[in-house]
Amino acid sequence: MTIDELAKGVQEGKRRHLAKAITLVESNREADQQTAQELISKVRSAKETIRVGISGVPGVGKSTFIEALGNLLIEEGLKVAVLAVDPSSPATGGSILGDKTRMETLSSKEEAFIRPSPTSGTLGGVAKRTRESMMLCEAAGYDVILVETVGVGQSEFEVASMVDCFLVLMLPGAGDSLQGIKRGIMEIIDILVINKADGDQEKMAKNAVTEYQNAFHLLTPKYDGIGVEFLTVSSIKKKRIDEAWEKIQGFVSALKEKGIFEAQRKEQELNWFKRLVEDEVLRRLWGSETNKEKAAELVEQIKKGEITPVKAAYDFLSSEISR
Amino acid sequence: MSDNSSGKENWKKGVEKLLKGDKAESLNRQSPEGFEIQALYDSEDVSNRNVDPGYPGEFPFTRGPYSSMYTQRPWTIRQYAGFSTAEESNKFYRQALEKGQKGLSVAFDLATHRGYDSDHPRVVGDVGKAGVAIDSVEDMKILFDGIPLDKMSVSMTMNGAVIPIMAAYIVAAEEQGVSTEKLSGTIQNDILKEFMVRNTYIYPPQESMRLVSDIIEYTSEKMPRFNSISISGYHMQEAGADSALELAFTLADGLEYVKTAVESGLDVDAFAPRLSFFFAIGMNFLMEVSKLRAARTLWAELMKEHFEPKNQKSLMLRTHCQTSGWSLTAQDPLNNVVRTTIEAMAAVLGGTQSLHTNSYDEAISLPTETSSRIARNTQTIIQEETDITHTVDPLGGSYAIESMTHDLKEKAKTIINEVMEMGGMAKAIEEGYPKRKIEESAAIKQAGIDKGDITIVGVNKYVNEKEDPVDILDIDNTGVRDGQVNLIDEIKAKRDKVATKEALLAITEAARSGEGNILDLAVEATRKRATVGEISTALEQAWGRHTATNQTIKGVYESVYKSDKGYQEIKSKIDAFSEEEGRRPRILVVKMGQDGHDRGAKVVATAFADMGFDVDVGPLFSTPEEAAKQAIENDVHVIGVSTLAAGHKTLIPDLVKILKKEEAGDIIIVAGGVIPVQDYDFLYEAGVSAIFGPGTNIPKAASKVIDEIRAKKA
Ligand code: B12
Numbered sequence A: 001m002t003i004d005e006l007a008k009g010v011q012e013g014k015r016r017h018l019a020k021a022i023t024l025v026e027s028n029r030e031a032d033q034q035t036a037q038e039l040i041s042k043v044r045s046a047k048e049t050i051r052v053g054i055s056g057v058p059g060v061g062k063s064t065f066i067e068a069l070g071n072l073l074i075e076e077g078l079k080v081a082v083l084a085v086d087p088s089s090p091a092t093g094g095s096i097l098g099d100k101t102r103m104e105t106l107s108s109k110e111e112a113f114i115r116p117s118p119t120s121g122t123l124g125g126v127a128k129r130t131r132e133s134m135m136l137c138e139a140a141g142y143d144v145i146l147v148e149t150v151g152v153g154q155s156e157f158e159v160a161s162m163v164d165c166f167l168v169l170m171l172p173g174a175g176d177s178l179q180g181i182k183r184g185i186m187e188i189i190d191i192l193v194i195n196k197a198d199g200d201q202e203k204m205a206k207n208a209v210t211e212y213q214n215a216f217h218l219l220t221p222k223y224d225g226i227g228v229e230f231l232t233v234s235s236i237k238k239k240r241i242d243e244a245w246e247k248i249q250g251f252v253s254a255l256k257e258k259g260i261f262e263a264q265r266k267e268q269e270l271n272w273f274k275r276l277v278e279d280e281v282l283r284r285l286w287g288s289e290t291n292k293e294k295a296a297e298l299v300e301q302i303k304k305g306e307i308t309p310v311k312a313a314y315d316f317l318s319s320e321i322s323r
Numbered sequence B: 001m002s003d004n005s006s007g008k009e010n011w012k013k014g015v016e017k018l019l020k021g022d023k024a025e026s027l028n029r030q031s032p033e034g035f036e037i038q039a040l041y042d043s044e045d046v047s048n049r050n051v052d053p054g055y056p057g058e059f060p061f062t063r064g065p066y067s068s069m070y071t072q073r074p075w076t077i078r079q080y081a082g083f084s085t086a087e088e089s090n091k092f093y094r095q096a097l098e099k100g101q102k103g104l105s106v107a108f109d110l111a112t113h114r115g116y117d118s119d120h121p122r123v124v125g126d127v128g129k130a131g132v133a134i135d136s137v138e139d140m141k142i143l144f145d146g147i148p149l150d151k152m153s154v155s156m157t158m159n160g161a162v163i164p165i166m167a168a169y170i171v172a173a174e175e176q177g178v179s180t181e182k183l184s185g186t187i188q189n190d191i192l193k194e195f196m197v198r199n200t201y202i203y204p205p206q207e208s209m210r211l212v213s214d215i216i217e218y219t220s221e222k223m224p225r226f227n228s229i230s231i232s233g234y235h236m237q238e239a240g241a242d243s244a245l246e247l248a249f250t251l252a253d254g255l256e257y258v259k260t261a262v263e264s265g266l267d268v269d270a271f272a273p274r275l276s277f278f279f280a281i282g283m284n285f286l287m288e289v290s291k292l293r294a295a296r297t298l299w300a301e302l303m304k305e306h307f308e309p310k311n312q313k314s315l316m317l318r319t320h321c322q323t324s325g326w327s328l329t330a331q332d333p334l335n336n337v338v339r340t341t342i343e344a345m346a347a348v349l350g351g352t353q354s355l356h357t358n359s360y361d362e363a364i365s366l367p368t369e370t371s372s373r374i375a376r377n378t379q380t381i382i383q384e385e386t387d388i389t390h391t392v393d394p395l396g397g398s399y400a401i402e403s404m405t406h407d408l409k410e411k412a413k414t415i416i417n418e419v420m421e422m423g424g425m426a427k428a429i430e431e432g433y434p435k436r437k438i439e440e441s442a443a444i445k446q447a448g449i450d451k452g453d454i455t456i457v458g459v460n461k462y463v464n465e466k467e468d469p470v471d472i473l474d475i476d477n478t479g480v481r482d483g484q485v486n487l488i489d490e491i492k493a494k495r496d497k498v499a500t501k502e503a504l505l506a507i508t509e510a511a512r513s514g515e516g517n518i519l520d521l522a523v524e525a526t527r528k529r530a531t532v533g534e535i536s537t538a539l540e541q542a543w544g545r546h547t548a549t550n551q552t553i554k555g556v557y558e559s560v561y562k563s564d565k566g567y568q569e570i571k572s573k574i575d576a577f578s579e580e581e582g583r584r585p586r587i588l589v590v591k592m593g594q595d596g597h598d599r600g601a602k603v604v605a606t607a608f609a610d611m612g613f614d615v616d617v618g619p620l621f622s623t624p625e626e627a628a629k630q631a632i633e634n635d636v637h638v639i640g641v642s643t644l645a646a647g648h649k650t651l652i653p654d655l656v657k658i659l660k661k662e663e664a665g666d667i668i669i670v671a672g673g674v675i676p677v678q679d680y681d682f683l684y685e686a687g688v689s690a691i692f693g694p695g696t697n698i699p700k701a702a703s704k705v706i707d708e709i710r711a712k713k714a
């Protein structure tokens, strides 16, 4: 398949082509990365889209929530793409991905596209591939892009930096989880959803909302005049999933009304540009053989106390920069 | 009497001399169950363990539930069978009964198991294939035609669609002129293990438990000679559990059922005597004999402790056994006669009440007439040509057997306690704990076989180079399906539509409200000619269909295999591929149709991931359309179809067709599982690149898959 054919297929919304395009974007081969850029510059999304990040601890019910939400969106006539990233890369070997089994009805729907991605040993981390895959899905005509990521490592922050709305799922039983909540996470949440509000846990979930509301009260809001939204759902019993969607839409409209929506997407791109430059500089810096040798030499000297770290750093950089 | 301790010392010295310096203890082994198997047991080992096996027929029943055991009447030869139509299966049953079989055991097809009538679009590949197709009471009547249900004890392996099937059996008997209190036999009705290993569930766990207890209630009132449940460890062992896991999870399931029934208001003595059990008997002869003895002992103790029944019979564990199908090979299949004989002996020496012996073609297809005859005669020979039935519990008092019975019992107790701490078996299953343990155990076993640490004759040692294909029983599922569909149409045309509809509505209503006995209502609906599928759907309307969460394990296979040089070479080959390709080789392992055999798929998935593939695991019960969609979206290099229930000739060509239509004809298809060699050419022609049958060495298969991907690219 030529690049033009691929681009055309993506633009026409062909499943096979979109999938192949994502593979290209995900490829670790340097040659592919260039082709991928070419491809991306050839496709465009024609419609307005919503990008939602969905995060939470393993087993909180992200996939089950997406199954319920996705089906609801399809009933409303929308097309849904789900990108699932699992950053827990194993030490060796490949990944084992069973996520679609938890989105069983959604994954068989014509209007849905679901792509779980292994992340072991990728260049550029979670963010690179997901951001570009998202753009490809938009070009292929998907209206809502849901990005599922486990709340582990840096992946949450990376996903939050590429979506319009960042939604975090929590378990009922707030007291404990408030303490366990990762630093910095509260600042990036737009919508907080307590899942598994069913059976014995319904009441607990309600209490959790109150506790979270109190805790969030002390925070400076992420956007002026747009507060964090809270609600309880049961993904498995499909309760209040419609409310969750209303809240997402409400949040996005508020961003649009205040003129933040487009600005934020632009800013995300700028940040992304900076990140890419930084990453590439680092990669080249540590990738070059001469630099590796020079650094090793300096490290030895530091160890022996022959040079101070600061001096060593200057030496290293001046030799690098002069080249 | 010689001084025991000096006797043992002398023995040790003798052994150490033979070992040229190594300690005698070095001959002890670690069992997979997690305790030590001693090279020698003596009277001291028995007395240290405080073991007194007592007498047969007496608490705690270690030596047998009945005092006379086989000396009075041998165990019941009960062969599990069923295929194609009710008519065909009926013919087969009547022949077997003439030839020495004593009880019936019905195997239903997978469409029936999962509550679908034969005309449902999701079951095209399954009708009549791995059991008999039963859509209505009319089929059930044909199945038992000429078999007097007041005399013949009938065992039915049914769990998911247990309500309509029980109802059809009851109404078929009624129309034969036999009332419920005369019916004898067993309904499996063990839903917990379905969620763990057997995979023919329909409704969510909690709702399913309601059905179990409705059946216990119904039978305790109306069917005094009928076993209301068969609490099964068999499927756990077949899915990979070692003997301790099998024993522990089975008894823990049993406790959960008793608890549920007691909580629903029944007196324990009203139903506990009609609980029965079901275990697998594998190749570890001594362990398996010990397992049955330990099971009886531990069940008696647990029941006494938790429920304090007044009737002694409530403490007594009676069991059916089946020799292990997993231990049987597709290679050099006549070896299987030997394996089955050894296992049958273990079952009998362990004191089983009834037994199924497998056919030598188990790993190839459903049994033929010849293979069934030999399987049956394996039992008649033990019963009638040997002296094994002449003495009750002949191994009782063996130092080894008594010690191992004790150790296994203790091990199982520890596991049961863990389960109790989680809140009982239902909770543990919800958390996925038992399934995970069993899958880990399966992965360890597979790695042991692939590596050659565990010997399987004809597979990884003493291989027979030139094999002749054996005869197989091939069912024409399209033919069976067409016939069934006609019958369904006929019934639906003749019945009183309004009455049927009302009866079905009553079932849905009872399911919603929690009131009434659902079996009672289903019997009514069956009289009105509601079909199996319709009754299932009536319940589904209230409760929905359950979908399982698929957990996956990683690293277990590799942990056994790591040190192996060949294994490392394959890993390097995969890494090299990934380097060239820009990504890891990606495979979708799928199960299509109603085939719930997932042991192979799970083991292959986890091993492939350990070796360096990116593996997508598809949901159970996929249609070819769903499988194709998932493969395309994930842009896999390969689809690995794991197929064991004979749907391959229908489902794989469908998959190929859909892939082509979606411009994805370049995705490679490989197939694994129970596929007779007679079908290989058909599948190759349909577009399958490679076929991996039972006994496949997984690293070799992985290597072959990489070659296939490369070949396709070239
Ligand atoms: C274990 C077993 C069970 C277990 C399954 C547990 C589980 N969760 O998997 C239990 C006891 C529950 C069971 C039940 C039934 N079973 Co069963 N079962 C077997 C048995 C004995 C072994 C299968 C197995 O797991 N082997 C071990 C695994 C590791 O091997 P494997 O799957 O073959 O995989 C290897 C290769 O084939 C290959 N491979 C497989 N898939 C793939 C995929 C890829 C990508 C690759 C590369 C390789 C590969 O590599 C693997 C490693 O070596 C077979 C007979 C046999 N000996 O094969 C019957 C058998 C499959 N069962 C059979 C039947 C009929 C049933 C039932 C339908 C009976 C009934 N009517 O109720 C039920 C229903 C189950 C269901 N829901 O579908 C029949 C099927 C008949 C047919 N094909 O015509 C068989 C063949 C027995 C027989 N001869 O009658 N069963």
Ligand SMILES: Nc1nc2c(ncn2[C@@H]2O[C@H](COP(=O)(O)OP(=O)(O)OP(=O)(O)O)[C@@H](O)[C@H]2O)c(=O)[nH]1
Pocket: A056, A057, A058, A059, A060, A061, A062, A063, A064, A065, A099, A102, A150, A195, A196, A197, A198, A233, A234, A235, A236, A237, B549
């Ligand atoms: N009771 C209840 N259980 C739920 C609910 N949502 C999900 N679950 C269960 O929680 C478990 C985990 O759900 P998943 O959707 O797989 O969770 P996840 O967050 O995607 O998990 P990972 O992808 O492994 O991180 C499953 O057993 C679900 O059935 C809910 O609303 N109520």
Ligand SMILES: [Mg+2]
Pocket: A062, A063, A064, A099, A102, A148
């Ligand atoms: Mg998930």
